[in-house]
Amino acid sequence: MKIVLLCSLVAAAAAWPYFGDFQRDEPDGVPTAQKQHDINFLLHKLYEPLHEANLKALEDSFDPLAHTANMPDGGVAVNKLMQEVKTQHLEERHHWFSVFNATQREEALLLVKVLLQCQDWPTAIGNAVYFRKMMNEETYVYALYTAIKHSPLTKHVVLPPLYEIMPHFFTSSEVIQQAYRAKLIEKPGRFNMNFTGTQNNPEHKIAYFGEDIGLSTHYINWHIEYPFWWNETFGYQIERRGENYFWVHHQLVNRFEAERISNHLQKIEKLHWERNLHEGFDPHTSYKNGNPFPFRHDDIHIEDVDKVAEVRDMIVMENRIRDAIAHGYVIDKEGNKVDINNEHGIDILGDIIESCVYNPYNEYYGSLHNMGHMMLGHQGDPHAKYYDTPSVLEHYETALRDPAFYKLHKYIDDLFRKHKDHLKPYSREELLFPGVAVNKIDIEGHLETYVEDYEYSLMNAMDDKEEMKWEDNMEISAIIPRLRHRDFSFKVNIMNNNDEKKLSTIRIFAWPHRDVNGVLMPFNEGRWHAIELDKFQKELIPGENTVTRKSSESSVTVPDVPSLKSLHEQTEAAIAGSSELNLDEFVSATGLPNRLLIPKGNAAGVEFKLVVAVTEGVADSVNDEINLTTKFHHYGHHGVYLDKKPHGYPLDRRVPDERLFHEIPNFGETIVKVFNHDEHVYHH
Numbered sequence: 001m002k003i004v005l006l007c008s009l010v011a012a013a014a015a016w017p018y019f020g021d022f023q024r025d026e027p028d029g030v031p032t033a034q035k036q037h038d039i040n041f042l043l044h045k046l047y048e049p050l051h052e053a054n055l056k057a058l059e060d061s062f063d064p065l066a067h068t069a070n071m072p073d074g075g076v077a078v079n080k081l082m083q084e085v086k087t088q089h090l091e092e093r094h095h096w097f098s099v100f101n102a103t104q105r106e107e108a109l110l111l112v113k114v115l116l117q118c119q120d121w122p123t124a125i126g127n128a129v130y131f132r133k134m135m136n137e138e139t140y141v142y143a144l145y146t147a148i149k150h151s152p153l154t155k156h157v158v159l160p161p162l163y164e165i166m167p168h169f170f171t172s173s174e175v176i177q178q179a180y181r182a183k184l185i186e187k188p189g190r191f192n193m194n195f196t197g198t199q200n201n202p203e204h205k206i207a208y209f210g211e212d213i214g215l216s217t218h219y220i221n222w223h224i225e226y227p228f229w230w231n232e233t234f235g236y237q238i239e240r241r242g243e244n245y246f247w248v249h250h251q252l253v254n255r256f257e258a259e260r261i262s263n264h265l266q267k268i269e270k271l272h273w274e275r276n277l278h279e280g281f282d283p284h285t286s287y288k289n290g291n292p293f294p295f296r297h298d299d300i301h302i303e304d305v306d307k308v309a310e311v312r313d314m315i316v317m318e319n320r321i322r323d324a325i326a327h328g329y330v331i332d333k334e335g336n337k338v339d340i341n342n343e344h345g346i347d348i349l350g351d352i353i354e355s356c357v358y359n360p361y362n363e364y365y366g367s368l369h370n371m372g373h374m375m376l377g378h379q380g381d382p383h384a385k386y387y388d389t390p391s392v393l394e395h396y397e398t399a400l401r402d403p404a405f406y407k408l409h410k411y412i413d414d415l416f417r418k419h420k421d422h423l424k425p426y427s428r429e430e431l432l433f434p435g436v437a438v439n440k441i442d443i444e445g446h447l448e449t450y451v452e453d454y455e456y457s458l459m460n461a462m463d464d465k466e467e468m469k470w471e472d473n474m475e476i477s478a479i480i481p482r483l484r485h486r487d488f489s490f491k492v493n494i495m496n497n498n499d500e501k502k503l504s505t506i507r508i509f510a511w512p513h514r515d516v517n518g519v520l521m522p523f524n525e526g527r528w529h530a531i532e533l534d535k536f537q538k539e540l541i542p543g544e545n546t547v548t549r550k551s552s553e554s555s556v557t558v559p560d561v562p563s564l565k566s567l568h569e570q571t572e573a574a575i576a577g578s579s580e581l582n583l584d585e586f587v588s589a590t591g592l593p594n595r596l597l598i599p600k601g602n603a604a605g606v607e608f609k610l611v612v613a614v615t616e617g618v619a620d621s622v623n624d625e626i627n628l629t630t631k632f633h634h635y636g637h638h639g640v641y642l643d644k645k646p647h648g649y650p651l652d653r654r655v656p657d658e659r660l661f662h663e664i665p666n667f668g669e670t671i672v673k674v675f676n677h678d679e680h681v682y683h684h
Contacts, residue, residue, distance in 0.1 A: 003341045022136045031572040031583045032119040032156045038125050039148065040568050042317055044163050044470065046137050046460055047094070047288060051467055056131050060317050062126040069651030070119045078127070085112065085134050094289045097138035098390040099223075100374055104136075109144040111135065111227060113407065115119030115147035116235055120130075124153055137288070141165060142224075147303035149224050149233060162220060162397055162565045162578070163213045166409045167461040169397050170213045171478050172196070172284045173292070179476045183462045188475045190455065196284050196401070203279060203403050205263040208483055208600075209256060213456070214560060214593035220396040220668050221589045222248050227354040228370065241358060242350025245369075246360045246416050247647035249409045251592075254511075254529050255405050257598035261512050262606050271404075271411035276301050277379060279403040287547075288461075291396070294387045298379035305378040309371050312475055316367040324365075325419045341422060343646050349419055353412060364591050369412060376404045417528060431650050433616050435498040436540065438668030441612055444548070449600050451678040454482045457563060470568060484595035490533075490549045492612055492668070496540040503617030505643070506547065508534040509651060510598075513607035513671055523658035526609060527651035532556055534595060534609075536645065537617050557594035561586045613650050620645050653684035 009440035041052040050056045064082060065500060068075025084090050090107060091097065097104050111131055126228055132140055145162075148154045162171040182189035209215065226241050257267055269278075269484045283294035283375035304310040324330045328341035338350050338360055351358040355367040377391035378384075392398035399405050458476045508531040514520055521529070534554040538547055562570070562583070574581035599606065620643055646652050650667075661667050 011018055012682055021434045022305055028153060029357075029599075032583075033173070033571055035121060035125075035154060035579065036567065037159050037575060038128075038161065039144075039154075040564065042132060043141070044460070044568075045464065045563065046141065046165060048464060050129070050132070051470065053130045055125075058126055059129045059133060063126050063129045064114070064130055067126060067283060070682075071117040071337075072119075073113075073117055075117075077110060077117055078641075081110040081114055081131070088132065091136040092140055092388055093136055095136055095138075096287050096289070096291065096389050097136055097142065097258065098394045099142060099396070100370055100390070102393045104139060104230065107135070108139045108146075110385075111140065111143035112146050113290045115143070116151055118151075118153065121153055124151070132342070138166065145223050146227060149221075153627045156584065156587060158251070158561060158567060158583045159221070160567055161561045162217055163573055164457050164564045165460055166286050166288070166397075167456075167458050167478070168286060169395065170216065170285075171458065171461065173286045174284065175478050176286070176458070177654050179458045179461060179478075182476050183474065184476065190475075190477050190479055191458075193478045193480045196282060196521060202265060206259050208481065209259045210405070212400075212482055212593070212596070213454075213480070215596060216397050216400050216481070216591050217561070217589065219252075219400055220422055223396045225286075225590050228354050231357045241356060242349050242352070243347040243647055244352070245350040245354050245356070246346055247646055250287075250413055250416065250439075250648075251532060252400070253406060253409050253413050254531050254598075256600065256609075257529060258512055258531060258606075261514075261516050262600040262602050263604075264516060266516055268406050268410045271376075271392060271416055272409040273311050273318075277376070277404060277407070279407070281392075281402045281404065283401060285398070286394075287329070287389060291387075291389045293388060294380045294391045296404070296642060300379055302375070302379060303382040305375050305382045306384055308374045308378060313366070314368070314371065314375060316370045318372070321349075321415055322369065322418070324352075325349070325415065328422065331364065333363075338607055340419065343423075344644065345419060345423075346504075347414065347415065350538065353415065353465040369408075372408050373399065374411075376408060376497040377404075379404075389490060418474050420652055423653050425653050426650055428660060428664065431660075431667070433502075433504070433614055435494045435496060436502060436504065436614055437497070437665035438492060438612055438614055439495055439544075440493040441610060441668050441670045442493075443610075444491050445486055445551075445670055446486050447488060447598060447601070447674045449483055449485045449598065449674065449676045449678075451481045452484050453479050457481045459566060459580070460566075469660055482595070484602055485551070485560075488551050490551075490612075492547045493613055493615075494540060494545045496542050496545060500540065502540045503621075503646075504538050504540050505617045505620045506534070506536055506538055507613045507615065507649070508532075509613075510608040510612070510672070513609045521606070521609075522661070523661070524655045529652050529657060530611070530648065532648070533600070537621070539617075551597055552594060554594065554597055557597050558589055558591035559585060559594050561589050598674055601676045603674035603675065603677050605675045608672050608674060610672045611651075611667070613651070614666045615645070627680055658659075 038055065041050065043057055045051055050059060064078045068078050090105055101106050118127060128144060145159055148157055148458045150158055161473040164362065168176060172193050175191045178191045179189065181431050193209050195204065197204040197207060226238060226244055230238055260267060276299050278299055279297040280296045283293040286292045289302060302311055325338065329339050330352065332338055352365045355362050355365060361366060373393045377393035381387045391403060392402050455477050458478055459473050462476060487498055490508060509532055510525040511530045512521060534549060534556055536549065570581055573579045583596055622642055622644055657662065
């Protein structure tokens with residue numbers, strides 16, 4: 001059933017015309033399938049004019065200034081952005097964009113504000129279509145993705161995988177060149193892509209982790225969900241934003257450490273501003289305009305970076321944060337002391353270190369994280385003699401590729417640990433769930449990982465000489481190996497000795513039982529290196545309870561988002577009435593890829609201590625009315641997090657005597673092994 005778009009300004013402002021009810025109705029009356037259709041075509045062939053007739057007609061007729069009546073700000077944002085268009089101050093097309101660049105960021109945020117001000121779909125899609133042809137492509141994508149993530153109009157819309165929208169960021173220049181050659185001779189092609197570097201570089205052994213395109217998608221989706229620049233003028237306050245910043249990076253560092261042990265590599269050495277940066281990096285990727293991503297040699301002395309910062313600036317920021325941790329308080333802009341020696345202190349500290357808008361005194365504490373990315377990113381050319389393009393560290397979608405990312409975040413994680421170690425350890429009374437005991441922990445299935453080939457489309461990387469229908473595009477794709485684990489389940493036997501049902505929160509963690517040298521990891525060290533595997537709520541009946549939880553159900557992870565082609569086909573089928581559009585499980589995409597729940601392991605098996613903490617569910621929950629069907633999502637959603645307890649609870653504070661945990665009945669542990677038998681399959 002063809003969708004007809006009326007393009008007169010009056011009709012577009014009044015309603016979004018379509019025939020039939022082909023999918024879930026949104027509150028604004030426009031079906032999800034219509035919205036998904038529009039978003040798919042906005043992002044299809046991003047660097048070319050629109051390929052959809054109705055949207056092209058709207059592009060020609062829509063005037064943003066004529067559609068401001070229902071905007072809460074009265075059209076202030078639209079007028080500002082239109083002024084930038086009129087004076088030709090917008091970033092040119094086919095140029096790079098980085099959210100770390102303040103000028104470019106402000107440009108993107110203007111479009112985010114415009115789209116979030118839209119109260120109906122005709123106005124939203126009209127603005128999205130109009131500014132698509134006016135703005136830099138990468139700026140536009142960042143703004144559009146952010147607005148879709150946060151707008152109530154698009155709460156059921158799925159963001160297509162970014163590695164298919166902007167393949168250049170994720171695909172080696174060699175493969176892009178092969179794809180262009182295939183396009184030129186009009187021959188479909190599937191091209192194998194290897195990870196960067198060679199086996200002469202020890203870091204190459206774990207390139208499968210840092211260069212995993214699903215993991216990179218997780219990272220940018222998290223930053224889109226929790227932008228450091230976000231404030232209430234964009235719609236609502238994001239709860240526990242600083243703590244979430246701590247946790248997502250803490251988990252990435254811990255997982256990277258576990259992968260290193262799996263590959264017989266020593267632990268990460270944290271960054272020191274006054275020492276050499278040992279690991280170099282050559283990304284082997286280029287921007288769409290052909291400019292290469294900068295590379296960095298091995299063993300460079302960290303230098304001041306022109307127009308960014310001096311090394312001593314970074315040390316001053318670090319020392320001010322260390323002083324705040326030591327004193328137990330930070331200073332706000334009015335000179336007031338703000339206590340951080342409590343469970344909320346980690347949130348304040350995270351706001352300061354990143355630094356986000358909620359930073360109580362940005363001018364004093366600076367921006368250790370963001371400036372750190374820029375400082376390290378420019379070390380290959382600190383005086384801009386050869387490049388003016390940002391490095392992979394200055395893009396969320398590529399930052400995880402560079403080993404320097406993990407050195408920087410190990411250094412930052414050390415600051416967070418110093419703060420956490422200042423807090424009073426949990427007492428037995430705080431940890432105890434009266435009447436509840438963990439009797440046994442088992443694994444059903446095998447803890448085994450393996451490598452599979454994953455194929456993704458390079459269609460958006462290729463330019464067309466003339467307008468083509470979506471279906472007429474040649475199949476040109478990249479194939480890359482990636483890690484996956486076999487399905488398994490946690491099986492926990494829990495005794496409820498109370499006379500009534502009890503709501504519980506079941507928290508599952510694991511950490512390497514031994515370091516790379518085979519030395520047993522002490523409990524207090526292990527708990528800081530714990531990987532969160534799952535967290536969910538379960539009602540316990542009186543007596544014995546056997547709780548089985550599939551790995552695929554983990555609240556820490558999300559499934560792969562369907563390809564752009566699959567999204568297109570499913571959406572068009574829903575519009576035609578031949579099927580329903582069922583995409584809700586892909587809407588968030590903020591969690592880790594569900595195939596990376598456990599570390600790689602190795603042929604001999606890597607030992608992990610698996611721990612299960614069962615805590616009191618009612619006390620944990622933010623709502624008085626508990627809904628057991630609500631997914632306890634790893635990072636929350638739209639600013640709300642369902643768990644009152646700190647991230648990592650009850651392992652987030654130091655443990656002076658591990659016997660305390662061994663004596664608490666609602667805490668259980670066992671030793672498991674993770675295997676991998678694909679030791680040498682990372683090259684095609």
